[in-house]
Amino acid sequence: MRIVGYADRLSVRAGEAVTFHVSSEHAACRPEIVRLRRPGSAGHGSPLTEVRVPARLPASMPGRVQVTTSGSYVEASLETGLSTAGLAVWFLPTLPGPDARPLLAVGDLVLAVSTAGLVLRHREQALATLDVPVVKRAWAFAAATVDGSGTVRLSLHRPGRPQASVSAQAPAVRIGPGRLLIGSDGASSGGGVGRTFNGKVARPVVSATDWPESTTTALAGGADPLGLLGAASTSVLDLAAHPGGTRVPDLGGLTAGAEVRHLPGRGVPGPFWTGAETDFRRAPTEFDALHLHDDDLADAGWDADLTWTVPADLPSGVYALKVSAGDDADRIPFIVTPAVHRAPVLVVLPTWTYLAYANWRTYAEHRAERLTLYGESRPIDGRDRWLAEHPEFGRSLYDVHTDGSGVFFSTRLRPIVNIRPDYFTPSTRGFRHFAQDLLLLDWLDGRGEHYAVVTDDEVERAGTELLSRYRVVLTGSHPEYCSAGMLDSYLAYTHAGGRLMYLGGNGFYQVTARHPGHPDALEIRRGHAGVATWVSDPGEENLSATGEPGGLWRMRGRAPNVLVGVGFTAQGHDRACGYARTEASTDPAVSWVFDGVKAGAGEVFGDAGPGLGGAAGDELDRADVTLGTPADAVVLASSTGHSERIVLVPEEADHSFAAPPAGVHPKIRADIVLLGRPGGGAVFSVGSIAWSTAMTHAGGDNDTARVTANVLDRFRDETGPIL
Template sequence: MTTSDSQIPAIIGYVTPWSAHAGQELAFKISSRGDRAFTATVERIDCCDPNPDGPGMKLVPIDVQLESTYPGQEQPVFPGSCAYGPMPVLEGIPHFKLDLTVQPTLEDATLQTLVALQNHDGTHGVAIALNRGELVFQSLAAGEQITTGLAVAADLWTNLRISIDRDGHVQAISSGTNAREEVFRNVADFEVPFSAAAFDGSTVCFAAIWRGHPEHAFNGFIESPALRAPGSDARGDQREDNVLAHWDFTPTLVHTNVPNRLDSDAPLTLVNAPMRAVRSSGWTGHELDWKHAPEEYAAIRFHADDLSDCGWQTSIHLKIPADMASGVYGLRVDNGEGVDTIPFYVTVASGGKHARIAYLAPTLTYLAYANNARGNFSGALAARVEAWGAYPHNPDVVTSFGTSTYNYHSDGSGISLSSRLRPVLTMRPGYLTFLDEHGSGLRHFSADSHLTNWLREKGFEFDVVTDEDLDERGVDALKHYDVVLTGSHPEYHTRRMLDALLAYRSAGGSLMYLGGNGFYWKIGRTVSAPHLLEIRRAEAGMRVWESQPGEYYNQLDGEYGVSGSAGPCPHARASEA
């Protein structure tokens, strides 16, 4: 999937991080169709409501020094999670064995790669994959495909041992327990004329072919892969296989790679944040916390539509000027075919001058709902968007940038991770969430602009503190303020955020809760991946999907995922749809 999709906006982007104070720098990543040059200006975002009967859109130009034009670059999107890294040298080895345990979760007609033994860019080598539930081999150089006749069933654990020799003979053995709880063992012998290419590889990639990005990605679990070579003693007699590599998929609080137990200098890099802390084939149910029995969670769950980082090149570096007041802003980019406004926040440095009022922007709630595809855009809502000149792009239609934690992966599992390193359509001025016969149909970012607009209209000076600021700085982010105002839907918080709010109140601060369905779900975050939010939906709380038993503890911080004690607001069921 790339940005050549006709539904992709003509120009669109994202910013990292979402906030900065004077002297800090923001990086804007812009994709401009056809590499068209574009202009950029900064606007203060006062009101995002396009309703003609309301206060109207208020986007106030701000004088910030920028270039007159910027060179455009159309930047693609490559979804799919995988794990890739160095492959052991197989020179002089006549044949090897690959061991892995898999559980596919989606059976379809696309090529879903279990493992690719390849050169660095995926132009040479062998992919071992599934197609319609059958094990297949594919030449990466010629595209030739060999079918094996060996079935690998969806939603069941299968142990695979695949022996490959340089002369083209391959044996694949599958074993496990079928849906009737009967033990099975199947053996297939076949010829793969391009098998020698597997011995030349420098890179191994699990769950995709690695071509600088994942291709032909896999939906399902992969557990404990190992590569072995036949052993012999000094007289040449056969003995136990030599283990060349054994990749450890048990969960840890390291989120960027997984180790090779045989070579600490050859880990696998994780791409697009696959799901970890999931039950593996050896899960007994005796331990529900992966930290207590990591060996029972020794699998990684990959999805072909995982997307944690678009990986776009930076188009504009914006250093926040010293005189730029705290507030809600947007970078407006225009390439002549389209326009995009990318929101960002200006905060106050710890030693800066503070107002008496802080607006606590619920950015983590925005992230949980980022690109929420509600299935309601066609018809009346689309007509209203056009009539009001509202933000025209909706995740129901523009699907390339992933969806929200209120949506599902293509294999039917709930989405537990959301990232801000991608365009977030639902966080745009003028975005309408639903059709409201009596109002504007705003939620989240657009709805919260009514509060900031009111503060400006009434002459109340305020600073912005974001959820990320609160999570990272704790009560120090609030201690300067007489009063802290929430947004309209402050639903998602970490334990650290809640502790900071309680400490602020205990010290005499005033908290004005101006929302509904607030303080409801506890989420996971980690300093090593600050762009990610994780939700595990455990026993309690309203939800559109549930975490599996034994998968209630976050992979990012190891904490338990749970809803808060606050009851849902009258519209909570709609919010969960």
């Protein structure tokens, strides 16, 4: 990828400005604004359709290569120089190696750790080394002191093991004013994964005076450093304070506090965690650690190249800054939301799910494992290979860090290669997420539908007040990640007469929150349930952003069934199937859903389409009154014909001694559900991610599209009760 970029936001209101950050290997590039009409590429077997938008941009913009260095750390300003010093910190290494990684740095003085032990250096000169191996994923306490004569002492305390220490004589050093750093020494790698510490740190202490070994022992035992050393000349950064923020107060007087950089894990247990509490809000002093990673990223930090003010009258839709030079091009997408709400139909693009999957590294890095999942070899997008070569651009919420721990945060302030209109997704043989949702918009355009587009961000901020301006709200294909406020807003909207069309699968599933200190980032904690590529470590189940338990909404009594009548039940990516109509679907009260569909009760429709080959595939939802599906909801159709490669999700597994039924489990199905709500409100759910892709079969002349059109027309135009 010789041209790549990102915008400072995923959505912008008409009349407001959006800024773009671009890296290009070309000397000059051509910028233009395009409206994205239909996704596609040669690999998809269908062309990309876009329309140029008059934008008064320069005919050319200079190209330059921009770089990013990842890695989380903590930074404070040290205003005065020191001739003596004491440094101490608890640490738990998660990826120890032969190269020394910094634990604490004060000006030019750095305390670092490797598999061999501790080293204290001044600039590049080692003042003392302690050759005692550290233990992976075990807490230890390191301390270093330097007195005015150049005597250096290093100590390592390991719970349950003898203390180790060493003294050395070094030239007297002067520690100049500068930065106090945790997990970094301030050296720049010039781009790429940072050389920061991988592991947890807690209870850092920095003093402008050295201290005796007895003080080191007391600090290792949990003594108050301010009582031992005094406040005026001591820094005690409180890593437990405000875990949802980015500012760390200093309980001492040596600094004015610190900034937490690049989103390390917070609200995680420290060395004195007893296990009696798993919620950091109830025992904050025990959750006083940060988990630092060399591939954490909050902001790629690129310089801005172009700012465009969106015309106030530009129609709501999906647009992109297309930056091109020769045969190279990148389309940096952004959604224009309406300045004035006039349309009867609203499409909510699930951008929180896009961010959850942003830069998912599975396709290039785990190709062999996916052969078993697919049952065949499938091509991958070339951008995934490029992504594998650039770990500094952050990971998805499905990935693990270089140290094997789960990724909590995903930011939009970086190049995200899989949020592109021509991105090819192997798991669906083509379209998924952003590109697939463009198929829905293209279908609406083909009908001449008057609609507006917003994102999860607008729903999270404006809630029911926004939704209530529209007669019908349509979801994208996979609105999996959502906050409590978003669930509340959708439910209140339908209970107040609104009509919701849930046109996807595995929606409203994962507890998610926006990070208060970094509003461009989302946070999750996987917990210990659901489909996951990692699970939370003990004591790390609560989101630092809000304090609430993470994991599945289902485990908190808010299964998707309560909102939309269906909930996640199974997944698989070998092929999709069709739906068999139920006898209940022939009742005149609901049979209008199938106007123009030849299939009768027990007969199948929707068993053709691009990608996986049908309307019921990828991830499937089913109705279940025990999980909250309203008792009067009507199941109109259920999918049939799934292979044994389609499997139940973990939370659906049977927990009993009874043998599972032979063949495909009866819970493996997608249900189409229609339900009414008070005041004329209604919900229509299709129970499958593959649905909107199947709507494009035969140029849109198919039963999947007809059912969608019938419901949309009735929801939009009928003012009385739907059922």
